[in-house]
Amino acid sequence: MKRQFVTTENTLRFLEGFSALEKRGAEEACLMVVDGVPGLGKTSIIEWWAGQTGSVFLRAKKEWKPNWLLSELIEALGQVPRHGFEKRFKQATEILANKHEQFSMDRRPFAVVIDEIDHISNSEKMLETLRDLSDTLELPFIFVGMGKVRTRLTKFPQIASRVGQYVQFQDVSLDDVLAMAKNLCEVPIKRDLIEFLHRASRRKMREIKEGLSSIERFGAINPGKEIGLDEMAGKLLLNDRITGKPILVTADGFGGDNE
Template structure:
């Protein structure tokens, strides 16, 4: 499978939200919430953005406390970790501000991404620490969750007021599935098989990629016609696993 990052509709909405963040009115409104079901490509999108812009990616832990969060943040940027929380906090601000200034000089966006944010989105202490850091240096901070973050933040208006952009990742439409197939698959795939992949996958990135891997394995040892591998070509072949039943979905005779 090609190691290509594909810009789906979800990715484009995320990038549009970042543009909106840069054009925000209140400078302290630096939080972005990216929400959606598992398997829709949120983590892949954010990790790609982090790598492209030399940003910071952390995965929230269920038992995170402010000190633990600060330790992981400092560890991720290979900075020394003072003993007291007050010094850890000051060190975080110093290091992040330095990196943000460098990004401004290079005309790129610098930010902090916190994945699995459902673990912390109902905990006032850690949320306040993240908000304080974001406020102090006007740092774009992206909270990535699986459907609960926006609901949880309603309990904390002082944090919710700092959210300037919200992005909900949706299931892929057939056009996005075609984009993924074209961008990632090593073999040509016919339209009817793309439509079946869309239906069988339910629009989830994870399942589409599983289907692409199956098509590729088949197609590399099969001489397809000009239109590419079709439903008829793969009839009877396992395509992907149903996430609800765990059973293999097999390509039908026709679609």
């Protein structure tokens, strides 16, 4: 498949949420939470956005401690971390302040993204370190995780009160799959097979990409054909996320309803 980013409805949800965060009334409310069940493309979308804007993208670790977090943050900003928590905190705030000022002057968005925030969402110490950075700089921090993040943050009112925007990713729409098939695949695909894939994938991004790859492989050995249910009947489309069982294409389009 082509290595190309396709804007989806979840992409637009994220962009709208960040735009609203930038227009917030309370400057200290500069945290953003992006959540949703696994498989909706949260990481790929927000990592793409961070790359496009020049923002910082970090993945939280289960064993993260504040000093380790600051070290990775400073390294992501292109500098060598100093020794000691206080020196690293000061170093991180100085670099981020300069970055924030530069991007603001250029009217460009800038934020620090923490993916897999679930790993530290029960740690008051870790969350307070991030809040201290955000408060000090009035700089957007984006927390990306699964649906439990919102509930966990309510245990820390001083953190939850700083969340200016919540964005929840939704199941991938049929229009999204149609756009992906058109822009990513090297072979033409009929709508009936795209609709079957949409159902069979449980509307999850990972499975949709797996299915599109299967269709493209089939198309490569059957050149010149538009691939639909009839052409691919009986062939493997993808593996069911929950049961692990293979899902085969059916000529009548039945059997792809995964709920």
